[in-house]
Amino acid sequence: MACFHPLTMMLTLVLAARLAAAVPFKNESYPLTTVPGERPWNPIEPLQQRLAYINATAMAVSWNTYTSLPDEEAVVYFGTDAWELDRTAPSRQSTFETSRTFSHHAILSGLEPGTEYHYRVAHTNCFGCSTIPTYSFTTALPAGDCTPYAVAIVADMGLMGPDGLTNSTGKGAGGALLDNETNTIQSMVQSLDAYEHIVHIGDLAYADYFLKASTQGFYGADNVLTNATSIVENYERLNEAWYDQITPLTSQRPYMVAVGNHESNCNNGGVKDKVNNISYTAQICMPGQTNFTAYAEHWNMPGRPGPSQNFWYSYDVGMVHYVVLSFETDLGEGLYGPDEVGGTGKQMSGPRGKTGEQIEWLRQDLAKVDRKKTPWVLAFGHRPWYVGIADAVCEPCRLAFEGILYENNVDLVLTGHDHVYSRSVPMFNHTADPAGYDNPRAPTYITNGLGGHYDGLDVLDSPLPANVAHGIDGVYGWSRLTFANATHMRHEFVAARNSSVLDEFWLVRAREEGTCVDGEEGHTGKDNGKGHGKGGKKDKRDVLARLDE
Ligand SMILES: [Fe+2]
CATH class of the missing domain: 2.60.40.380 (Purple acid phosphatase-like, N-terminal)
Structure with missing residues (x-):
């Protein structure tokens, strides 16, 4: 007691x-x-x-x-x-x-x-x-319960405040907030009642920018020393500060995470001090600050315990099967993940499993999905391959995953990494699905890397690449997905500065007869009569009322 x-x-x-x-x-x-x-x-x-x-x-x-x-x-x-x-x-x-x-x-x-x-x-x-x-x-709605609900999605959301994203930056950096502008953590805290849980698709703290921010004259009274003590103290302190900052979210809503490149090591692969003409690589990182160690130790996602836990796993909530993947490492035989030795990122990390383990796990996981219970299947990974910045795509990721996701009729693929918002039409093999969002065969791709962090904005191509239906840049924000029923799902981009919705679209998928037959009134949970519970009928009305707004 x-x-x-x-x-x-x-x-x-x-x-x-x-x-x-x-x-x-x-x-x-x-x-x-x-x-x-x-x-x-x-x-x-x-x-x-x-x-x-x-x-x-x-x-x-x-x-x-x-x-x-x-x-x-x-x-x-x-x-x-x-x-x-x-x-x-x-x-x-x-x-x-x-x-x-x-x-x-x-x-x-x-x-x-x-x-x-x-x-x-x-x-x-x-x-x-x-x-x-x-x-x-x-607790989560059981699989097969098709009570409507919403989930918040965010990516690339790092440290806020004077050591991170604030109303100033260092020399050569950009993306500062306006004075008193609400940041994404604040917006998501203010909107806690508008979603049931959160998925953060990689790049969790940007503590690995401590040296970059220091070389730009932003962080630290003077340039941060690159001795072992300083590296340990600065990287660990900034990581801890971020975990403290998101506690209002993580203590009150399940917070599911995917891995991003900024979890890889203490220096994001390297930074150049332009003033003193010194290049620092990931070699400066101490033992314990490489190969995603802090990420692996901090979280306890579902799945098999061991080195791959928190890197690929799945879970069900009501009518949705969520698949969380590592696009950074473990892409399968013959492919280098961006963060691996041989990859493009100079991160020198990975692998987290045996060769081919993640790919084999994904095939088996998707093969087991009962679409009559969880008609919606969503995949999450950090890096995009269909996005509004044509030269910022992860082609090894596409080669590793696109075919499997398409073969298994995944509805939606959500990514971050590029610090823009980008909504593609349903795509497969660089070809648009002629059905558009009305019962397509191919997955729809959404990138929202606008969570925000120090030096945190990118610029969309102009004009947008073919098959990118809508894009937003220069604004921080997060996404909200609302599952209305087995066939209708809405995605919204929510601007952090005022929690207004700047983009929304509906994805419609036809389902087999018998899908969710036990669902809409089948909610077994209890709200204990104390107000905050997510009891079935009342909350269904609440969510549907929001859908009508
Ligand atoms: Fe990233």
Whole structure:
């Protein structure tokens, strides 16, 4: 049973008030207990709490502390009643050579699908010393439940605030926010009630820009030293600051991640200090700062434990099967991933699995999908191959994946990496599907790499390449997908600055008879009568009302 010691409550209020001005969010009601990236006064404070779906009856809860904890003492209390957290989940700890923190991962299992739970991360050997409040989550709708819902998609969303994306940049960089412009993290926090979970398609923090930003005179009082201590401290601190910043999202919505090139190492493959004419490569990175180590250790996505966990996996939510892939590595025999030795990125990373493992896994995963239960199948990977910048495509990615996705009738492929928004018509083998968005045979391709980070904007080709139906550049934002039923899905581009929708389209697919026959009224979840739950009929009306707007 969790404890609510008066001292705990008082500390929460005091710290929240003291630090509100330091937190770079407009959502000042969220009580971060420390400035993002700074060590807390209490080293066992459970920071960076983040949720991830495992399946409809299990949820992963991960968090970090600045000291090692015995697994049996780092636990999650949870239950359907916020005032009676009557169940306990143990955790496992992981860390790596250069990390200043320890990750703890707990799996909360035996849950009811589509049901609201409350949870509190705690340390059993420290009475009242955690100042983090109780949060809640809702488990995934079970496969075959076709209750309408929405999901938020973002990519290339890095550190915000004075060390990242703000209203100024260094020499030679661009993309600064306007004064007081709402950034994408803020917009997504403000819109929490408008989606059920989040998929972040790679490039998570841009901590690997610390040296680039320093050489441009933006970050650090003077150029950051490239000795081992400085590399470790700067890269790790910026990573931690980002995990702190997104906690208002990750603690309240399942946050599913794909890997991007900026997770690869501490220096994005290399940077040139033009002032001093020095080139720094990925060789400066310390052990623990290469081959996606921080990404691999921080997250607990579904799938087989081991080096490929968090790199390729799938999960179901209601009427949708989500497939998350690594377009950075492990493209199969004869192809080099962009981040691998032999690839284009100078990242010197990968592989994460055996030769051909990801490709074989993808074939088997898609072959098992029951389209009568999950009629929608979406694929996510970091780099695009049909996008509004003709010379910024990943051809090895296309060669590795396009055929498999097409053969298995994937509906939508979502990517990032290019810092623009680009919506293609349905495509296969560089040829547009004549049906357009009305029951096409081929997948539709959407790139939205406008999450935002230091130096974070690209420019679309003008005119747009053939078969790119719409493009947006120069604006930060995220995407919202709404699944209305088995045949109709809407995509929206949401501008971060005011959460307005700048582009929307509907994708329509015909389905076999019998699809979702148990679906629309088949929701089995409970909202516990406490307001936040995602109970079936009420929420269906809410989502459909938004669709009518
Ligand atoms: Fe990228």
